[in-house]
Amino acid sequence: MRLSNRNKTSVYSFLTTLLFMFSICGVGAYILEEFKFNVLGRESLLLVAIPLILVVLNYLKGRHIFEYDSDGEALHFRNRNIIPFLARPLSDEFPKYKLLKFEIIDIFFIKRLYVTISSKNSGSTILKYEISYLTRKEVNDLKFSLNKVVKANNEKKS
Template identity: 70%
Template sequence: MRLSNRNKASVYNFVHTLLMMLAIFGIAAFLLNEYRFKAVGKESYILLIVPLILLAVFHLNGRQIFEYDSDGEALNFKNRNIIPFVDRPLHDEFPKYKLIGYEIVRIFFVKRLYITISSKNSGSTILKYEISYLSQKEVNDLKLSLNKVVKTNKEKND
C-alpha cells in the first residue's frame, strides 16, 4: 500500500507563505504604530503576537510531507518539511519482518507515529514520524496497513 500527502505540498507552501507575510505585516504595523502613528494603544501587541503564534503552531506541528510504502518485502517511510533547510528529512527503509509494533499519539492538534522495530544491537529501536498533516482517512489506512504487517509478523513468530 502506498500513502502520500505530497500532492498537498503546494497548499502547505501557500499557507506558510501567507503566515510569513502576515507575520511581516504584523511586525511592520506594530513598529509603525509604536514609533510613528500611535493610533492603537496596547492592542497593537495583537498585531505582533497572533501571526507569530500561528506561524509557530504551523512549524511545531512537524514535518508536513509524509510518505509510506509497504509494497514488496520492505516498509519505506519518508517524512520531510516543505522548507528544505528547516530540518533534515527522515527516510527509513527496513524489511517487514522487523516491525514489532506501532503507536499513534495524539496531543491536541499534533499526531506522531512511533514505529518499533527489532534491532541486532539494542533489541528494539523506536522511529518517530510526524503525521499531523494526514487526514483521518489516511491515518486509518496507515493503521490498517501496519496492523496487517504486525499481525503477519506475530503469526510467523508463534
C-alpha cells in the first residue's frame, strides 16, 4: 500500500508563506503603532503575539509531507518539511519482518507515529514520524496496513 500527502505540498507552502507574511505585517503594524499612531496602547502587542503564536503552532505540528510504502518485502517511511532548513528529512526503509509494533499518539492537533522495529545491537529501536497533516482516512489506512504487517509477523513467530 502506498500513502502520501505530497500532492498537498502547494497548499502547505501557501499557508506557511501566508503565516510568515502575516507575521511580517504584524511586526510592521506594531512598529507603526508604537512610534507613529499610539492608538491601541498595550493591545498593540497582540499585533506581534498572535502571528508569532500561529507560526510556532505550525512549527510544532511537525513535518508536512509523509510518505509510506509497504509494497514488496520492505516498509519505507519518508517524513519531510516544506521548508528544508527547519527540520532534517527522515527516510527509513527496513524489511517487514522487523516491525514489532506501532503506536499513534493524538494530542489536540499533533499526531505522531511511533514504530518499534527489531535491531541486532539494542534489541529494538523506536522510530518517530510526524503525521499531523494526514487526514483521518489516511491515518486509518495507515493503521490498517501496519496492523496487517504486525499480524503477519506475529503469525510467523507462532
